[in-house]
Amino acid sequence: MLNTSLISINIKKKLGERSLEYNLTVPSTGITFLYGPSGSGKTSLINLISGLLEPDSGRITIGDDVFFDSEARINKKIHQRSVGYVFQDARLFPHLNVKQNLYYAKNATPNEKALKLIELLGISTLMTRKIYNLSGGEQQRVSIARALLSNPKVLLLDEPFSSLDQTIKEELIDYFSELVKHLNIPIIMVSHSKNEVFRLANNLVLIDEGRVIEQGRVEQVWNAKTWFTEEMPQSFDLVYSAICIEHHEHYPMSKIELLDPISSKATGCYLWVDKTKETLSINPFRISLYAQNISISLDNKITSSIRNRIPCKIEKYAQLKDSQNIIVTLQSRGNIIFLAKISLWAWNEMQLIKGMDVVAQIN
Amino acid sequence: MNLDSILSIMTLTNYEAEALWLSLKVSSIATFFCLPFALFLAFVLSKWQFKGKPILEVIIYLPLVLPPVVIGYLLLILFSNQSILGRFLLANFDFTFAFRWQGAALAVAIVALPLMVRSIRLAFDLIDYKVGQAALTLGASPIRVFFTISLPLALPGIISGIVLGFARGLGEFGATITFAANIAGVTQTLPLAMYTFIQTPGAEHSALRLCILSILVSVIALFASELLSRRMKRKVSGTSEYA
Numbered sequence: 001m002l003n004t005s006l007i008s009i010n011i012k013k014k015l016g017e018r019s020l021e022y023n024l025t026v027p028s029t030g031i032t033f034l035y036g037p038s039g040s041g042k043t044s045l046i047n048l049i050s051g052l053l054e055p056d057s058g059r060i061t062i063g064d065d066v067f068f069d070s071e072a073r074i075n076k077k078i079h080q081r082s083v084g085y086v087f088q089d090a091r092l093f094p095h096l097n098v099k100q101n102l103y104y105a106k107n108a109t110p111n112e113k114a115l116k117l118i119e120l121l122g123i124s125t126l127m128t129r130k131i132y133n134l135s136g137g138e139q140q141r142v143s144i145a146r147a148l149l150s151n152p153k154v155l156l157l158d159e160p161f162s163s164l165d166q167t168i169k170e171e172l173i174d175y176f177s178e179l180v181k182h183l184n185i186p187i188i189m190v191s192h193s194k195n196e197v198f199r200l201a202n203n204l205v206l207i208d209e210g211r212v213i214e215q216g217r218v219e220q221v222w223n224a225k226t227w228f229t230e231e232m233p234q235s236f237d238l239v240y241s242a243i244c245i246e247h248h249e250h251y252p253m254s255k256i257e258l259l260d261p262i263s264s265k266a267t268g269c270y271l272w273v274d275k276t277k278e279t280l281s282i283n284p285f286r287i288s289l290y291a292q293n294i295s296i297s298l299d300n301k302i303t304s305s306i307r308n309r310i311p312c313k314i315e316k317y318a319q320l321k322d323s324q325n326i327i328v329t330l331q332s333r334g335n336i337i338f339l340a341k342i343s344l345w346a347w348n349e350m351q352l353i354k355g356m357d358v359v360a361q362i363n
Numbered sequence: 364m365n366l367d368s369i370l371s372i373m374t375l376t377n378y379e380a381e382a383l384w385l386s387l388k389v390s391s392i393a394t395f396f397c398l399p400f401a402l403f404l405a406f407v408l409s410k411w412q413f414k415g416k417p418i419l420e421v422i423i424y425l426p427l428v429l430p431p432v433v434i435g436y437l438l439l440i441l442f443s444n445q446s447i448l449g450r451f452l453l454a455n456f457d458f459t460f461a462f463r464w465q466g467a468a469l470a471v472a473i474v475a476l477p478l479m480v481r482s483i484r485l486a487f488d489l490i491d492y493k494v495g496q497a498a499l500t501l502g503a504s505p506i507r508v509f510f511t512i513s514l515p516l517a518l519p520g521i522i523s524g525i526v527l528g529f530a531r532g533l534g535e536f537g538a539t540i541t542f543a544a545n546i547a548g549v550t551q552t553l554p555l556a557m558y559t560f561i562q563t564p565g566a567e568h569s570a571l572r573l574c575i576l577s578i579l580v581s582v583i584a585l586f587a588s589e590l591l592s593r594r595m596k597r598k599v600s601g602t603s604e605y606a
Contacts, residue, residue: 052500078496078499078500079500080502083500085497087496087497089493091497092497093494093497093498094494095516104501105502105503106502147501150500
């Protein structure tokens with residue numbers, strides 16, 4: 001596969017007291033999320049890519065276009081980089097109307113592609129409106145369209161949904177997930193919303209204290225964050241790709257199949273969940289399962305109210321600090337891992353040990 | 364009092380009209396030529412960081428605190444026909460500032476410049492630099508950003524700077540009388556004409572008329588600027604003061 005606009009970043013930057021050091025590659029298509037706590041240096045990273053910040057040393061390339069190279073003394077000017085940047089605060093031009101904002105970039109022309117984009121973002125009826133007459137969600141949609149109409153090589157978004165209230169946020173995420181199907185440039189989005197990551201991300205880059213902690217496919221990175229990088233898990237939810245197999249005839253339940261987190265292949269691991277809005281299709285969506293909703297049983301007889309019973313092997317376990325609870329890692333087929341949170345009492349009474357065959361009951 | 368006498372009071376004498384016309388001409392031409400410099404200096408002071416910036420600031424703002432007569436005297440030294448600069452202008456361009464309305468305009472420009480710079484600089488300071496950043500990421504060169512973003516957004520401040528400079532020009536006295544002298548019909552602006560009347564015994568009536576005229580002109584200028592700047596603000600930020 002030819003990665004024409006693969007982004008490769010290897011830079012250092014001292015910013016006040018903090019020293020940032022980024023080393024990552026971003027695939028040429030799909031949405032890559034920069035995820036981490038606030039103040040971890042996510043926004044600094046996209047500012048470095050856009051040229052709003054200048055690295056102290058290193059190299060930033062996109063395809064064969066060199067944005068920055070301290071050794072070759074290359075530092076492309078911001079306006080020559082063709083990056084689309086959607087800021088947290090939409091930063092529309094207040095003295096221009098929507099249409100003038102959209103076509104501000106010199107290479108933005110009202111061609112078929114542009115009109116399609118405007119249609120997709122639902123702003124075709126806003127064209128003559130003044131900026132101050134737009135709601136927050138509308139402003140952000142205009143801002144996204146404005147950035148894309150400049151025909152960027154890469155689209156950078158800095159928490160574009162974070163200043164919006166919940167319903168508008170949901171609406172905008174819907175618009176956006178529809179939009180990205182039509183884009184074939186790399187998209188880098190800064191976020192600290194798990195919901196946004198699960199719904200939109202193809203790739204995930206974990207950032208903390210100005211460093212890249214982990215990068216890769218969402219399921220791998222997220223689950224690694226939860227369990228494998230630290231002996232003690234930080235959060236007890238794992239994320240899975242799944243496809244919807246069928247909806248129940250009588251009850252509002254849907255049957256889904258979990259996909260292998262590495263190969264994305266079907267695993268034969270089926271779960272009944274509350275009816276999803278997903279249609280029956282091969283398009284995968286993401287679900288997350290919390291450890292407190294998973295328990296362990298020794299036999300597979302239907303003696304409990306829990307519908308989902310999946311045979312597993314105990315892979316490892318750890319007692320939580322300052323707690324009478326144990327987090328158990330359960331290995332099922334096709335690289336599927338579950339985390340179950342059970343009490344120390346149950347662990348001892350059931351005489352569970354590593355390597356034992358058990359049944360995971362998933363609520 | 365009949366209508367004729369009221370009309371005769373309302374009508375300007377030739378002398379008054381001449382002084383008014385000269386005042387408006389001197390002040391508007393001075394403001395016009397001052398504006399590009401004021402814009403440039405305001406932008407530099409607002410956006411650039413460089414060594415010696417405080418020194419530049421002091422030089423620009425000095426006329427604000429210096430007695431106008433000192434400014435007039437310095438101009439006289441610099442541009443008189445005996446000075447190097449004055450001789451150069453006379454020899455090469457057959458031009459002189461001294462004792463002509465152009466001299467009055469130069470004096471007004473020097474005095475008005477700091478007021479205009481201050482007002483325009485404040486407007487540039489208030490523009491959110493982030494909006495300019497957004498324009499840069501859309502591929503606009505810094506020059507394009509200045510003309511399409513910074514300048515329009517600073518327009519209300521620029522207009523009030525122009526009006527301030529113009530109004531200061533109308534009132535300019537000390538520097539003008541020192542540098543350009545008080546020659547009726549040539550350099551005698553409204554304040555200078557009024558000064559002449561005050562110096563003349565028995566001309567209190569004429570002085571009062573010029574006093575009222577000056578007040579009228581200033582009030583009209585201020586009203587016009589207020590209206591204009593309100594309209595601009597609405598256009599730029601979209602918010603009306605009554606909203």
